Amino acid sequence: MSSVKIINRSNNPLPAYETAGAAGMDIRAFLTEQVSLSPLERKLIPTGLFIELTKGLEAQLRPRSGMAFKHGITLPNSPATIDSDYRGELKVALINLSNDTFVINNGDRIAQMVIARYEQISWNEVEVLTETDRGEGGFGSTGKF
Numbered sequence: 001m002s003s004v005k006i007i008n009r010s011n012n013p014l015p016a017y018e019t020a021g022a023a024g025m026d027i028r029a030f031l032t033e034q035v036s037l038s039p040l041e042r043k044l045i046p047t048g049l050f051i052e053l054t055k056g057l058e059a060q061l062r063p064r065s066g067m068a069f070k071h072g073i074t075l076p077n078s079p080a081t082i083d084s085d086y087r088g089e090l091k092v093a094l095i096n097l098s099n100d101t102f103v104i105n106n107g108d109r110i111a112q113m114v115i116a117r118y119e120q121i122s123w124n125e126v127e128v129l130t131e132t133d134r135g136e137g138g139f140g141s142t143g144k145f
Contacts, residue, residue: 002057004115009089010048012107024062024112027092031106037096042076045092045110053084053115060114061092067110072098075111082113 008014015025029035030048037043053059059082063074076095092111096102104110 005052007050024114026109027111027113029104029108029110035104037102039099042095047090049090055084058118061111071102
């Protein structure tokens with residue numbers, strides 16, 4: 001298990017895994033007053049969290065499934081990527097895809113964060129790619145939806 005430095009300037013608990021098999025940790029809103037999201041409105045919600053990831057790790061912010069299904073609240077740039085060299089406050093872009101106004105309060109769980117390993121690459125420009133059975137088939141080419 002990797003250790004990640006974190007500063008918590010909010011009055012909320014640190015993100016934590018809720019179950020032994022959880023991949024993501026809930027991220028909470030850090031607000032001084034309620035925020036209302038009207039239908040199709042987007043807002044950036046502060047968390048009060050600052051993290052220092054080591055090179056080779058990224059944080060991915062993803063929607064919470066219950067909020068997405070029950071209320072139509074999701075992240076317009078999901079998954080959002082937090083790079084290892086970013087040191088600013090983690091903020092969550094939320095959008096309301098429902099027909100109803102949604103209210104966010106301080107401490108509400110608004111997203112989940114998954115820490116993932118990544119690798120940087122270098123390009124090897126060529127004229128031909130290796131053939132596969134699939135070839136150029138995509139976007140439903142297998143006939144299954």
